[in-house]
Amino acid sequence: MMLPIQTFDSVSSTYTYLLADPAAGEAVLIDPVDQKWERDLAQLKRLNLRLAWVIETHAHADHITSAGKLREVTGAKAACPAGCGITPADLQLFDGDVIRFGRAEEIKVLHTPGHTAGSMCFTWRGNVFTGDTLLIDGCGRTDFQSGSAEELYDSVTGRLFTLPEETLMWPGHDYKDRSVSTIGWEKHHNARLTGRDKQGFVELMSKLDLPKPKMIDVAVPANQNLGLPQGV
Amino acid sequence: MMLPIQTFDSVSSTYTYLLADPAAGEAVLIDPVDQKWERDLAQLKRLNLRLAWVIETHAHADHITSAGKLREVTGAKAACPAGCGITPADLQLFDGDVIRFGRAEEIKVLHTPGHTAGSMCFTWRGNVFTGDTLLIDGCGRTDFQSGSAEELYDSVTGRLFTLPEETLMWPGHDYKDRSVSTIGWEKHHNARLTGRDKQGFVELMSKLDLPKPKMIDVAVPANQNLGLPQGV
Numbered sequence: 001m002m003l004p005i006q007t008f009d010s011v012s013s014t015y016t017y018l019l020a021d022p023a024a025g026e027a028v029l030i031d032p033v034d035q036k037w038e039r040d041l042a043q044l045k046r047l048n049l050r051l052a053w054v055i056e057t058h059a060h061a062d063h064i065t066s067a068g069k070l071r072e073v074t075g076a077k078a079a080c081p082a083g084c085g086i087t088p089a090d091l092q093l094f095d096g097d098v099i100r101f102g103r104a105e106e107i108k109v110l111h112t113p114g115h116t117a118g119s120m121c122f123t124w125r126g127n128v129f130t131g132d133t134l135l136i137d138g139c140g141r142t143d144f145q146s147g148s149a150e151e152l153y154d155s156v157t158g159r160l161f162t163l164p165e166e167t168l169m170w171p172g173h174d175y176k177d178r179s180v181s182t183i184g185w186e187k188h189h190n191a192r193l194t195g196r197d198k199q200g201f202v203e204l205m206s207k208l209d210l211p212k213p214k215m216i217d218v219a220v221p222a223n224q225n226l227g228l229p230q231g232v
Numbered sequence: 233m234m235l236p237i238q239t240f241d242s243v244s245s246t247y248t249y250l251l252a253d254p255a256a257g258e259a260v261l262i263d264p265v266d267q268k269w270e271r272d273l274a275q276l277k278r279l280n281l282r283l284a285w286v287i288e289t290h291a292h293a294d295h296i297t298s299a300g301k302l303r304e305v306t307g308a309k310a311a312c313p314a315g316c317g318i319t320p321a322d323l324q325l326f327d328g329d330v331i332r333f334g335r336a337e338e339i340k341v342l343h344t345p346g347h348t349a350g351s352m353c354f355t356w357r358g359n360v361f362t363g364d365t366l367l368i369d370g371c372g373r374t375d376f377q378s379g380s381a382e383e384l385y386d387s388v389t390g391r392l393f394t395l396p397e398e399t400l401m402w403p404g405h406d407y408k409d410r411s412v413s414t415i416g417w418e419k420h421h422n423a424r425l426t427g428r429d430k431q432g433f434v435e436l437m438s439k440l441d442l443p444k445p446k447m448i449d450v451a452v453p454a455n456q457n458l459g460l461p462q463g464v
Binding site for chain 1: 234236237238240241242268271274277279280281309333343361368398400408409410412413414416417445
């Protein structure tokens with residue numbers, strides 16, 4: 001099994017993933033963070049990899065992407081979920097699309113609305129990158145920015161939990177220094193989803209009463225512009 | 233290439249590595265941290281892996297290992313560098329030893345004195361785990377606990393930098409959210425080692441004037457007892 005390289009932004013607790021085909025010298029980044037673009041570029045250099053794609057799981061509300069900056073400095077292309085309003089992306093992604101890189105690497109696109117209406121997950125070589133749709137022993141919130149607990153429930157139970165149980169599940173965030181889970185474990189043990197029907201899940205999510213994300217008013221428009229200043 | 237799973241302890245900035253043979257359901261942990269033993273155990277459960285070995289790169293001065301605790305709760309064996317005084321280990325490691333797990337996984341042992349006299353690095357499937365001997369764009373300190381800048385220079389230039397350049401180098405710590413490097417990059421760009429002869433390196437290290445590690449008086453004896461309370 002080929003694993004991704006997982007890198008953490010300790011400011012926003014965001015995981016960025018580097019998927020590589022070392023023999024072809026080509027790589028993809030999923031969900032890179034604005035203030036870490038130089039770190040990620042240095043990491044690509046250390047590993048002797050050329051960046052082919054920057055991929056976003058959604059328009060984040062808690063941090064700003066470095067997709068635009070990385071595209072500018074590397075010539076990589078940006079691929080973003082069609083339903084997220086990220087208009088300057090080079091490729092608008094739809095469910096079922098395949099992103100190709102390296103010699104024969106294929107990243108498959110799953111549209112998984114719920115955290116936001118446009119949110120997507122990506123599968124690659126027995127791994128799934130779940131963004132804020134599914135977290136380790138939890139899930140993304142559904143109470144703002146086109147979120148829907150009903151849709152998240154359907155996305156997770158109907159799309160993610162039907163992947164092979166041994167699929168490694170790599171979340172978009174973790175707040176307890178945890179790295180990875182499996183679809184099988186989450187299916188049978190997830191604190192929010194396991195043992196709840198849709199109605200029970202929707203009820204639970206409606207009672208979370210979370211504060212408004214501090215950065216949302218800045219982050220969402222910025223991310224819809226690939227993290228670049230407006231007007232650029 | 234098979235990659236390890238890298239997990240971070242944000243309190244001590246320590247990386248713990250999980251090496252797995254998923255088909256055999258067996259795993260090894262390198263340098264687990266005391267306060268994270270339940271996290272690491274939960275991660276093994278999520279991945280459906282049985283812990284075969286806990287391996288230490290050295291007797292740490294900045295944090296306490298969970299090797300003893302993990303051995304107690306999982307039945308795994310502890311393998312530790314012979315020169316570190318970790319007397320309750322199940323296996324005392326010597327240069328050239330091989331630790332086997334899973335169906336046919338082999339971890340090779342390199343004695344790399346310098347950070348401490350007993351420090352070791354481990355290679356596995358194109359990866360090297362360098363503990364505090366070599367860090368990304370840096371190296372471990374050599375000014376306490378049997379450290380020696382001369383020996384570290386010889387260990388890094390004579391042992392680590394002679395590994396294939398594409399070898400992925402996984403450090404024991406990083407303080408800037410970086411994950412991984414390569415032997416080739418460190419050989420040609422490391423801020424402390426590249427372009428310095430042994431004398432120049434020794435001089436540099438002698439001038440660092442670092443404070444005494446806060447935890448050293450507690451951590452070293454604790455780690456020499458696998459992190460278990462003394463007398464257990």
